[in-house]
Amino acid sequence: MKRWLRLRQICLVAEEIEPVVADLEAIFGLSVCHVDPGVAVFGLENALLPVGNQFLEVVTPIRDQAAAQRYLKRRGGDGGYMVITQCNDLPNRRSRVAELGVRIAFEIDRSDFHCLQLHPADTGGTFFEIDWQCDGDEPDGPWWPAGPDWQAGRRSDVVSAIRAAELQSPDPIGLAARWSEIAEIPLSEDADGNPSLALENAEIRFVRAEDDRGEGLGGVDLCAVDRARALDAARERSRLIDDNTVLICGTRFRLR
Numbered sequence: 346m347k348r349w350l351r352l353r354q355i356c357l358v359a360e361e362i363e364p365v366v367a368d369l370e371a372i373f374g375l376s377v378c379h380v381d382p383g384v385a386v387f388g389l390e391n392a393l394l395p396v397g398n399q400f401l402e403v404v405t406p407i408r409d410q411a412a413a414q415r416y417l418k419r420r421g422g423d424g425g426y427m428v429i430t431q432c433n434d435l436p437n438r439r440s441r442v443a444e445l446g447v448r449i450a451f452e453i454d455r456s457d458f459h460c461l462q463l464h465p466a467d468t469g470g471t472f473f474e475i476d477w478q479c480d481g482d483e484p485d486g487p488w489w490p491a492g493p494d495w496q497a498g499r500r501s502d503v504v505s506a507i508r509a510a511e512l513q514s515p516d517p518i519g520l521a522a523r524w525s526e527i528a529e530i531p532l533s534e535d536a537d538g539n540p541s542l543a544l545e546n547a548e549i550r551f552v553r554a555e556d557d558r559g560e561g562l563g564g565v566d567l568c569a570v571d572r573a574r575a576l577d578a579a580r581e582r583s584r585l586i587d588d589n590t591v592l593i594c595g596t597r598f599r600l601r
Contacts, residue, residue, distance in 0.1 A: 346433070346434070348432070348433065348434045348437065348529075349432070349433055349544075349545040350430050350431070350432050350475070350528055350530065350544050350545060351430060351431045351432075351484070351544055351545045351546050351547075352399060352428070352429075352430055352507060352510060352544050352546055352547035352549070353399055353400065353429055353430060353431040353476070353488065354393075354399060354400040354401075354402055354427075354429035354488075354490065354491075355399075355400070355401055355402070355425065355427070355428065355429070355507060355510060355562070355565055356402040356403075356404060356425075356426045356427035356429060356472070357401065357402065357403050357404070357423070357424070357425055357426055357593075357594040357595075357596055358403075358404050358405070358406075358413045358416055358417060358423065358424060358425075358426040358594075359403055359404070359405050359423045359594050360405065360417060360422070360423060361405060362390055362391075362392060362403050362404070362405040365403045365423070365593060365594045366392050366394070366403055368582060368584060368593045368594070369394055369401060369403070369593060370394070371578050371582060372503075372575055372578040372579045372582065372584060372591060372593065373396075373503050373504045373567065373575055373598075374500050374501075374502045374503030374504070374571075374574070374575075375394040375395070375396065375401070375500055375503075375504070376394060376395075376498045376499075376500045377392045377393065377394055377498065378393055378394065378395050378400075378491055378492060378494070378495040378497065378498025378499070379392075379393045379490075379491050379492030379495060379498070380392050380393075381393070381490065381492070384404065385407070387411060387412070387413075388406055388407055388408030388410065388411030388412075388413070388414070389404045389405065389406055389407060389411060389413055390404065390405050390407055391403065391404045391405075393490065393491045393492070393495070394498070395491065395495055395496070395498050395499040395500070396504055396505070396506060396507050396567065397499070397501060397505045397506040397507075397568075398484040398485045398499075398506075399506060399507045399546075399547075400488070400490075400491055400495075401507075401565075402427075402429075402490075403594065404426065413426065419559075420558050420559065420561050420595075421557070421558055422595050423594040423595035423596075424558065424561060424562065424563070424594065424595035424596055425471060425510075425561060425562025425563060425564075425565070425594075425595075425596045426471065426472060426562065427462075427471060427472035427473075427474055427562070428470075428471060428472065428473055428474065428510050428512075428549065428562060429474040429476060430473075430474065430475050430476065430528075430544065431475075431476050431477070431478060431481060431488075432475050432476070432477055433477070433481075433482060435459055435461075435475075435477040438461065438475050439461065441527065441529060442461065442463060442475075442527060445467075445526060445527060446467065447463050447464065447467040447468060447527060448463070448464035448466075448467050449461055449462065449463060449464065450462045450463060450464040450465070450472070455489070456479065457478070457479040457480075457487075457489060458476065458477070458478055458479065458489035458490075459476065459477045460474060460476045461474065461475045461476065462474045463475070463527070468523060468524065468527060469514070469519075469520045469523050469524075469560065470512040470514060470520050470523075470524065470551075470560060470561065470562070471512060471560075471561050471562040473524065473527065476490075484546070501570060502570060502571060502574075503569070503570055503571045503574055503575050504567040504568060504569055504570060504575065504600070505568045505570050506546070506547075506567070506568040507547055507565060507566070507567060507568075508547050508548070508566040508567065508568050508601050509541075509547055509548045509549065509550050509564075509565070509566035509601075510547070510548075510549050510550070510562060510564070510565055510566075511549075511550045511551075511552055511562070511563055511564030511565065511566070511597070512524075512549065512550070512551050512552070512560075512561070512562055512563065513551075513552050513553065513554040513555070513556075513558075513560065513561060513563040513564075514551065514552075514553070514554055514560040515553070515554055515559075515560065517539065517540060517551040517552055517553050518540055518551070520551050520560070521540035521541070521542070521551040522540075524542060524549065524551075525542060528542055528544075530542045530543065530544070535548070535550055539551060539552050547566075550564075552564075558595075562596070563596065563597060564596060564597035564598070564599060565596060565597070565598050565599070566598075566599045566600075566601050567598055567599070567600055567601065568601055569600040569601060572600050575591065575600060576588065576591075576600070579591040
């Protein structure tokens with residue numbers, strides 16, 4: 346069996362969920378496919394929006410003691426929160442994280458879905474999650490966190506896929522090495538010489554932190570179908586950084 350690891354979902358955290366969802370819908374032409382009441386147990390509200398067969402999730406804390414609230418304070422406001430991947434070899438992934446001494450911060454164990462959320466103190470960067478989905482080998486197949494009918498919410502007129510997650514750090518080389526040993530994927534370099542991990546459908550890029558927000562998930566690359574429409578909408582909503590980059594929820598979205 347060929348082992349693979351896919352980028353399936355990016356999670357953002359916001360003080361207020363509605364403005365972020367409105368920006369994602371207006372600028373990238375996306376639509377909410379699912380709101381999960383189950384995340385209330387973590388003191389959260391959420392919304393999921395399909396991007397092709399991947400997802401952008403937005404969460405907001407509804408309790409002061411929620412971990413997401415502490416994360417907002419640590420990073421100085423809205424920003425990237427989790428890199429969520431999908432695997433086809435869960436037992437091997439579990440053995441690997443145990444071998445490396447990486448703690449599991451949270452786990453879901455269902456007959457049709459399993460979640461391994463790794464402790465960020467052991468991974469560095471941000472939350473790194475490795476999930477398994479029953480009957481999920483096909484990219485357009487089921488994805489339990491997004492609800493039973495996520496495909497009906499898919500809109501691909503403006504953007505069609507998540508191509509990369511960008512983690513920033515004072516030590517991008519060291520962070521990249523840690524994620525590489527967890528993912529069991531050798532490091533390569535992107536066009537700008539940054540270390541990167543090539544997943545089956547996307548890459549994780551590691552760059553030096555150039556702002557005052559410290560280590561974390563700072564950027565996301567999207568595959569653009571209608572770049573002009575996205576940039577015009579971003580300009581109207583005062584979210585445009587440059588001719589290639591939009592700032593939403595404290596996160597740099599680059600159109601590729």
